[in-house]
Amino acid sequence: MVVVMLIAILAALAAPSLATARDDQLAFSYARQVSEMVHNARARSAGRGAAHLVLYIRGAGRGELHVFEATDGLLATSTPIAGPNPVSSCRAPNQWQNVTALTPAAGDRWVHIESLNLNNMSAASVQVKQNMMMLGRVATGTDPPANVDAWALCTTPNGTTYFGSDNSAANAIAAMQSQPPFNGVAELDIARHDTGGLVVGLTRRVIIASGGAPRIKSE
Helix, strand or coil, rough: CCCHHHHHHHHHHHHHHHHHHHHHHHHHHHHHHHHHHHHHHHHHHHHHHHEEEEECCCCCCEEEEEEEEEEECCCCCCCCCCCCCCCCCCCCCCCCCCHHHHCCCCCEEEEEEEEEHHHHHHCHHHHHCCEEEEEEECCCCCCCCCEEEEEEEEECCCCCCEEEEECHHHHHHHHHHHHHCCCEEEEEEEEECCCCCEEEEEEEEEEECCCCEEEEEEE
């Protein structure tokens, strides 16, 4: 009985640490998925000859990330060349119109490739209970970088990257299309938060520099 009681006490003491480790590992898993999405978008762009857009949106939710491929919007039965065909430009007029719908309508010039959406979790999930969030940031010369509600990162087949950020997806895309090639740093922090919005546990930070592969930093 003494041995059983000791085991029970040790298990009770270890349970909080195990739960914390599980939640920190979940944040790292999401950070790795974000990193892979950004990396795959760059690789797909070169392989398919089409510009690829990585779009982060937070708004009032926990955050979402989407990848889109640029097309000419032609239908498979259209002439002279059946489509949709790849488009290499990030900044063609109306290229990314209506992307937040995720399902293209007739004439839309993109296809939706993949998503990571923390807003679609059930109320009983760890993500909701632990208030897991993706927070977009942009380096502005200050530390920490400034928080933004949305950012758009677009890569062309030749590796040129364009970036824009603003208070909405549409405005971030418009900013991206008006900027010269990106030479800064964009970040996406993934962490748990308490009811007051303060970070709990480790922050997994995905750092995306111009022309370089994304990397993950833990803080």
